Amino acid sequence: MPDLGFTSPNKQQLPALAGIWSLRSNPEEQRVLQIEKQKQEIQAVTQSQLSCSPRRVSRCHLRSSNVEISFRNFCSFVITWANVTTPNSLAISTRRPDNLQMTDTPYRINYTKNANMETMKGLYNAVTGNPTVQNVANTTAAAVGTAVNTVNDGIRGDIKQRDLSTYTVEDCQKGNYITTDFGTRMSDTDTSLKGGERGPILLEDFHFREKTTHFDHERIPERAVHARGAGAHGYFQMYEAIPDLSCADVFQHPSERTPVFVRFSTVAGSRGSADTVRDVRGFAVKFYTKEGNWDLVGNNIPIFFVQEAIKFADLVHAAKPEPHNEIPQAQTAHDNFWDFISLTPESTHMTLWTMSDRAIPRSYRLMQGFGVHTFVLYNADGKRRFVKFHWTPKLGSHSLVWDESQKITGADPDFHRRDLWEAIESGAYPEWELGLQIVEEEDEHKFDFDILDSTKFIPEELAPIRYVGKMVLNRNPDNYFAETEQVAFCTQHVVPGIAFSNDPLLQGRNHSYLDTQITRLGGPNFQEIPINKPVCPVTNNQRDGAHRMTINKGRVNYFPNRFGCPMTATAAQGGYVHPPTMVHGPKIRARGPKFAEHFNQARYFYNSLCSWEKEHVIKSYAFELGHVDDLGVREKMIQRLNCVDLDLAQKVASAIGVKPPTTFDGNAHDQRSAKLTLAGSPRDSIATRKIAFLIGPGYNSAQLKTVRAGLAAAGAVTVVIGPTKGEQEKGDEAQFTYTSCKSVLFDGLVLVGGTQYEKMSQIGEVKQFVNETFKHCKPIGAIEEGAEFLKTFGFIGVGIAGPGEQDVSSQGVVTSMKFSPSIMDLSGTISWGKDLHKAIAEHRHFERIIDPVPA
Numbered sequence: 105m106p107d108l109g110f111t112s113p114n115k116q117q118l119p120a121l122a123g124i125w126s127l128r129s130n131p132e133e134q135r136v137l138q139i140e141k142q143k144q145e146i147q148a149v150t151q152s153q154l155s156c157s158p159r160r161v162s163r164c165h166l167r168s169s170n171v172e173i174s175f176r177n178f179c180s181f182v183i184t185w186a187n188v189t190t191p192n193s194l195a196i197s198t199r200r201p202d203n204l205q206m207t208d209t210p211y212r213i214n215y216t217k218n219a220n221m222e223t224m225k226g227l228y229n230a231v232t233g234n235p236t237v238q239n240v241a242n243t244t245a246a247a248v249g250t251a252v253n254t255v256n257d258g259i260r261g262d263i264k265q266r267d268l269s270t271y272t273v274e275d276c277q278k279g280n281y282i283t284t285d286f287g288t289r290m291s292d293t294d295t296s297l298k299g300g301e302r303g304p305i306l307l308e309d310f311h312f313r314e315k316t317t318h319f320d321h322e323r324i325p326e327r328a329v330h331a332r333g334a335g336a337h338g339y340f341q342m343y344e345a346i347p348d349l350s351c352a353d354v355f356q357h358p359s360e361r362t363p364v365f366v367r368f369s370t371v372a373g374s375r376g377s378a379d380t381v382r383d384v385r386g387f388a389v390k391f392y393t394k395e396g397n398w399d400l401v402g403n404n405i406p407i408f409f410v411q412e413a414i415k416f417a418d419l420v421h422a423a424k425p426e427p428h429n430e431i432p433q434a435q436t437a438h439d440n441f442w443d444f445i446s447l448t449p450e451s452t453h454m455t456l457w458t459m460s461d462r463a464i465p466r467s468y469r470l471m472q473g474f475g476v477h478t479f480v481l482y483n484a485d486g487k488r489r490f491v492k493f494h495w496t497p498k499l500g501s502h503s504l505v506w507d508e509s510q511k512i513t514g515a516d517p518d519f520h521r522r523d524l525w526e527a528i529e530s531g532a533y534p535e536w537e538l539g540l541q542i543v544e545e546e547d548e549h550k551f552d553f554d555i556l557d558s559t560k561f562i563p564e565e566l567a568p569i570r571y572v573g574k575m576v577l578n579r580n581p582d583n584y585f586a587e588t589e590q591v592a593f594c595t596q597h598v599v600p601g602i603a604f605s606n607d608p609l610l611q612g613r614n615h616s617y618l619d620t621q622i623t624r625l626g627g628p629n630f631q632e633i634p635i636n637k638p639v640c641p642v643t644n645n646q647r648d649g650a651h652r653m654t655i656n657k658g659r660v661n662y663f664p665n666r667f668g669c670p671m672t673a674t675a676a677q678g679g680y681v682h683p684p685t686m687v688h689g690p691k692i693r694a695r696g697p698k699f700a701e702h703f704n705q706a707r708y709f710y711n712s713l714c715s716w717e718k719e720h721v722i723k724s725y726a727f728e729l730g731h732v733d734d735l736g737v738r739e740k741m742i743q744r745l746n747c748v749d750l751d752l753a754q755k756v757a758s759a760i761g762v763k764p765p766t767t768f769d770g771n772a773h774d775q776r777s778a779k780l781t782l783a784g785s786p787r788d789s790i791a792t793r794k795i796a797f798l799i800g801p802g803y804n805s806a807q808l809k810t811v812r813a814g815l816a817a818a819g820a821v822t823v824v825i826g827p828t829k830g831e832q833e834k835g836d837e838a839q840f841t842y843t844s845c846k847s848v849l850f851d852g853l854v855l856v857g858g859t860q861y862e863k864m865s866q867i868g869e870v871k872q873f874v875n876e877t878f879k880h881c882k883p884i885g886a887i888e889e890g891a892e893f894l895k896t897f898g899f900i901g902v903g904i905a906g907p908g909e910q911d912v913s914s915q916g917v918v919t920s921m922k923f924s925p926s927i928m929d930l931s932g933t934i935s936w937g938k939d940l941h942k943a944i945a946e947h948r949h950f951e952r953i954i955d956p957v958p959a
């Protein structure tokens with residue numbers, strides 16, 4: 105960054121920010137700076153420095169008239185609202201540190217009215233990532249106050265971010281030396297201490313021994329399940345308070361943001377397995393509320409395999425690699441899994457979901473989340489209600505296709521992890537709405553299923569979803585191990601206002617998470633690991649244990665004690681008072697009578713799927729059971745499926761060498777819901793879709809630029825793939841070559857005009873790219889020679905524009921024989937660009953004839 109003239113005598117101590125502040129202490133010099141230049145500097149601050157500055161912030165004070173922020177080792181600045189009723193008088197000033205001491209001499213910049221507002225807007229947007237406040241000048245004094253508060257939070261980080269920053273270090277900084285763990289600087293970290301140049305290594309080499317010992321012990325056990333995951337920070341914010349439903353503080357303040365950490369995961373695979381395997385996805389959210397951590401530890405499917413936690417170990421043993429040879433990894437396509445499922449009829453419903461496209465999501469950002477169990481909310485009067493929690497993604501729910509997801513496991517095993525990371529880094533923050541399905545306590549028994557049975561969902565037609573807030577993920581972790589690996593979610597982490605139902609699966613989970621984390625995280629003090637620490641005080645009589653960090657002062661570690669501390673809290677003081685609930689009945693190993701019915705909802709789900717979803721379910725069972733050697737297991741599974749749907753059972757049976765049934769064995773009801781099909785998910789945005797442009801020597805650069813710009817303007821990500829990486833003949837940059845990436849990593853393809861196709865049609869990778877894009881039902885756009893090239897593939901039943909013809913849009917293939925600079929204009933009624941936009945937003949075009957379902 106250029107030095108724009110910082111005049112501090114301490115210039116040497118202000119390396120990074122000196123350039124961007126470029127401020128003068130004396131008013132004379134200050135006037136010399138052009139207003140325009142000042143604006144640019146502040147814009148530079150807002151765009152580049154502040155958005156990453158929270159890690160550097162050491163101190164921040166919010167006062168009635170200003171916010172003062174101090175940067176670690178650098179300097180501080182003050183944002184002042186001189187008069188909030190006429191918010192034109194924003195002034196930004198900086199203070200210069202005298203070494204680490206702040207001086208009292210502010211460096212002040214005054215702006216013209218408009219410059220101030222622009223600056224504030226830029227500052228606000230940069231730090232909050234919220235483009236909705238368009239004009240601060242026109243807002244009310246109260247809104248300005250909120251904006252300043254939000255800016256304040258954005259700059260210094262939310263309460264959890266500030267907490268984490270006290271543990272965060274930047275080792276890789278100029279001026280830092282390699283030290284031992286105990287702080288001694290080392291002169292050599294490459295060569296061990298030896299007796300003579302040719303050895304042996306001496307025991308005295310404390311640096312070698314410490315470094316190697318740390319390495320030898322730096323792996324911890326992976327999670328027993330959900331070992332493979334990716335995490336992100338963000339916030340949760342209510343749309344409106346819901347004191348009628350719950351007294352939890354997290355639900356009461358629409359103007360406040362609660363920090364969250366979210367971890368998405370697969371279930372069966374090991375830590376190093378691929379992201380896109382067929383599996384349930386974990387969706388675990390830790391809310392750092394003022395009343396303690398609330399963990400909503402859910403999945404992307406609203407039901408579960410088993411009704412009782414005591415069956416969980418069996419389920420997981422059966423799903424994991426088989427014990428004799430540790431095969432297969434991260435797959436349920438094997439004898440043991442389907443053996444267990446076929447003998448556990450309650451699992452049938454869940455397998456319909458896991459055989460559907462829900463189990464191969466396109467992205468963590470494009471899938472729903474569910475708390476699964478029925479929980480309880482209670483308000484300040486102790487009134488209890490049952491609740492199911494739903495997370496609904498803003499960009500809709502979309503999936504991969506099975507052939508594609510298998511190929512991605514090779515092309516990019518980190519596909520989902522990378523997707524989440526890149527979206528957040530690029531500012532396309534993933535967002536979900538939190539929905540509540542409420543059931544009054546007195547209605548507990550009015551359904552034909554038991555709401556305590558986690559193999560059942562509550563249809564939205566019986567209990568509509570009320571959307572009460574949103575969650576936005578806007579910050580990647582600084583360190584995978586410290587945050588994503590060490591985070592410990594637990595269903596028993598609740599706050600006043602949220603409680604448990606008697607769901608036996610949930611009750612068992614409440615035991616299992618803490619128990620397993622004691623092993624995984626090395627003892628009972630893992631709640632002190634920064635990512636797990638609540639943002640409110642923790643005071644109790646738990647002491648000691650491995651890795652205890654807190655130094656508890658005082659003479660007593662028991663209760664009651666003569667000092668009366670720490671004391672218990674009443675409900676009014678924020679204490680957790682279990683809402684009184686009637687419990688009665690004999691001590692017995694049994695389940696409620698409605699737990700015995702297993703197939704009605706499975707059929708309800710299957711009935712609700714559209715034709716292509718049903719086709720995918722049939723093919724998935726055919727694939728999975730096709731890997732089962734034991735005929736008895738395959739036959740048993742067909743019996744189970746025949747309690748759901750005869751056609752399903754027959755088609756799967758014929759694909760797996762089992763005699764198809766001729767009569768249906770289940771309850772042939774025709775109930776269905778429009779809420780359960782993915783076909784109903786929103787399809788109006790192309791934001792974050794990744795579109796490939798395959799080019800070669802002779803490509804039309806004007807067309808490439810026009811189409812890329814048009815797609816990027818709508819939020820899509822465009823990637824150029826050429827014969828070589830880097831600059832192409834017309835100055836465009838190619839990010840990948842034909843051999844360094846595969847079609848499966850993209851959401852669509854564009855072929856622009858030019859003379860390149862004679863050569864490109866000779867290249868196997870190019871032909872495979874186009875063929876696979878079509879096979880995986882992805883949108884394809886082509887112009888002029890690109891359309892002619894596409895025609896040579898002979899895709900069955902697809903219309904492609906020919907010479908002199910109009911633009912043609914057919915099964916997601918959008919072609920034009922006439923390019924114009926306004927081709928991407930979305931405002932008119934017809935245009936190639938508009939059709940392409942629609943085809944990409946549609947995501948997949950399953951009307952294409954690819955592989956027929958087994959006869």
Ligand code: HEM
Binds near residue numbers: 329333369387414609
């Ligand atoms: C509705 C049923 C269930 C759901 C939605 C669910 C969800 C999850 C999720 C999302 C994780 C990953 C947490 C993370 O990202 O760190 C997880 C981990 C885990 N789950 Fe479950 N689970 C369910 C049932 C169970 C049951 C019944 C048990 C045991 C009785 C269990 C035991 C575990 C264990 C031991 C872990 C590893 C935790 C750790 O090491 O931190 N789960 N579960």
